[in-house]
Amino acid sequence: MKALGIDIGGTRIKAGLVDRQGRILRQTAIETPIDPEEFKQALAALILDLAGRDEELAGVGIGCKGIIDYETTRIEVLPGLLRPLEGALLSELVPLRVPVRADNDAKVALAGELLWGAARGRRNVVLLTLGTGVGGAVLAEGKFLRGVGGVAGHLGHYTLEPDGPVCICGNHGCLEAYFSADAIEAEAFRAVHAGCISLLTDRFKQHPERITCRDVFDAASEGDELARLIRDRATRHLAAAIAGLLHIFDPEIVILGGQIVEAGAALLEPLEREVGWRTRGLLRRQVPLVVQQMQDRSGVAGAAALIFAENR
Ligand SMILES: [Zn+2]
Numbered sequence: 001m002k003a004l005g006i007d008i009g010g011t012r013i014k015a016g017l018v019d020r021q022g023r024i025l026r027q028t029a030i031e032t033p034i035d036p037e038e039f040k041q042a043l044a045a046l047i048l049d050l051a052g053r054d055e056e057l058a059g060v061g062i063g064c065k066g067i068i069d070y071e072t073t074r075i076e077v078l079p080g081l082l083r084p085l086e087g088a089l090l091s092e093l094v095p096l097r098v099p100v101r102a103d104n105d106a107k108v109a110l111a112g113e114l115l116w117g118a119a120r121g122r123r124n125v126v127l128l129t130l131g132t133g134v135g136g137a138v139l140a141e142g143k144f145l146r147g148v149g150g151v152a153g154h155l156g157h158y159t160l161e162p163d164g165p166v167c168i169c170g171n172h173g174c175l176e177a178y179f180s181a182d183a184i185e186a187e188a189f190r191a192v193h194a195g196c197i198s199l200l201t202d203r204f205k206q207h208p209e210r211i212t213c214r215d216v217f218d219a220a221s222e223g224d225e226l227a228r229l230i231r232d233r234a235t236r237h238l239a240a241a242i243a244g245l246l247h248i249f250d251p252e253i254v255i256l257g258g259q260i261v262e263a264g265a266a267l268l269e270p271l272e273r274e275v276g277w278r279t280r281g282l283l284r285r286q287v288p289l290v291v292q293q294m295q296d297r298s299g300v301a302g303a304a305a306l307i308f309a310e311n312r
Pocket of ligand 1: 156157158167168169170171174176
């Protein structure tokens with residue numbers, strides 16, 4: 001049995017034919033068309049191209065940013081350039097007579113980890129994707145938390161500081177406004193622009209807008225004081241947020257995904273220490289913080305997991 005997994009991102013749509021073991025047998029990707037009609041046509045063509053005449057196709061799973069109604073596959077909220085697609089039913093964009101399931105991209109990532117990765121056999125899991133923004137998903141007592149409007153699990157918008165920086169969601173002081181590639185890059189930009197003494201200023205004086213989150217982590221591991229300050233402050237905020245989440249959800253593990261996790265031990269070790277002392281009073285155990293296992297496959301295979309999870 002095979003399923004089609006589709007990962008709709010702001011810049012690219014990736015799709016793949018996935019088997020029951022989570023292996024991607026064939027895959028393809030296109031740039032995300034911004035025009036809604038072009039988007040619909042391109043998506044349909046991509047699906048037909050990959051599915052071919054596969055008689056065994058169990059269904060199509062779709063992961064997408066924003067808020068997706070899992071019951072109806074309706075796109076409720078889709079920030080950014082694809083906003084005109086709000087209100088569309090993803091199932092109607094699939095030109096095949098097979099079951100279609102759709103969910104938010106972080107929930108899709110957790111679905112993949114649950115079937116084939118770090119969450120296998122678990123019933124209580126928190127997942128955070130640490131990229132340009134912060135996504136999240138929660139598995140509680142074996143069930144995905146969705147809430148009344150499908151918003152549950154948007155952990156990037158956990159409020160850390162009531163009067164903190166304004167977030168894209170309109171709230172102030174969200175986790176995403178402190179720990180995300182965008183937030184870390186913005187802080188480095190301000191420091192370099194102001195002429196602070198730092199390796200980052202030496203390297204990016206002419207083009208502070210080119211600093212990436214990775215540059216900040218690299219400079220920090222080279223011993224640069226300013227980069228360390230930025231990295232450590234962001235990491236402390238993430239740790240505080242995770243500590244709060246552990247007290248709320250009491251999970252077996254926390255799975256971390258997204259590009260920033262590539263920083264490895266430079267991120268995970270201080271994070272574990274900080275989360276540890278913040279939570280030891282009530283939890284009395286060290287909750288493992290583990291890196292997502294599906295990695296690059298997470299979007300496409302995770303989307304297909306929505307189908308396999310229903311056909312076990
Ligand atoms: Zn927010």
